[in-house]
Amino acid sequence: MKILSYSSVAPTRFEGGSARGVAGRVVIGKDDGAEHFCMRVFELAPEGHTPAHAHAWEHEIFVHAGSGEAFADGQWHSLDPGTVLFIPAGKEHQIRNTGKNTLVFVCLIPAGVPEL
């Protein structure tokens, strides 16, 4: 059993190139004995964004705080607290913060792929 506040995990920061203001944390992963899927928590600073990218595994996302937009299927979609987003494998996607506060979302991936 593992219990912690996500913010107690040291973040990995992504800045420059096609990312801006991104802090990512693996909160449940293979080191915890999670054999099937991995939970990460991402914070995007105001005006921050992830890279536009695609990969061979899916995302299951839950928006915890803040507001932003997700690009998928050729358009931008609003993200607010409580928004759920499923991005199937292979789909190009990007997330950006369009608000004044930190955008916080949980993003899960299957086991066996890079955790962060």
Place this chain on the structure above:
Amino acid sequence: MKILSYSSVAPTRFEGGSARGVAGRVVIGKDDGAEHFCMRVFELAPEGHTPAHAHAWEHEIFVHAGSGEAFADGQWHSLDPGTVLFIPAGKEHQIRNTGKNTLVFVCLIPAGVPEL
């Protein structure tokens, strides 16, 4: 791609027996093509609780709103927004709302087991 507010999904209510004030929703599952894991969102009303139970699959939990406690490893642990909880397969566990507001948490399970 699927995007929605979790609250737009009709809840399944669990009341009576060993559950009280529980509303569960499958927000990403096999019907969406999610082949590896399933996202559910649970709301527990004030004084609500899940059953104390154990099963052969793990939980990965993220607390979105409210406050409560989780029983695992023989004791109660505080839950607040941003708390992450990993309950390995086979561990007895229970969650209860100890606050005045609705306790909302995301709870993921591997594919191939009952989704709710």
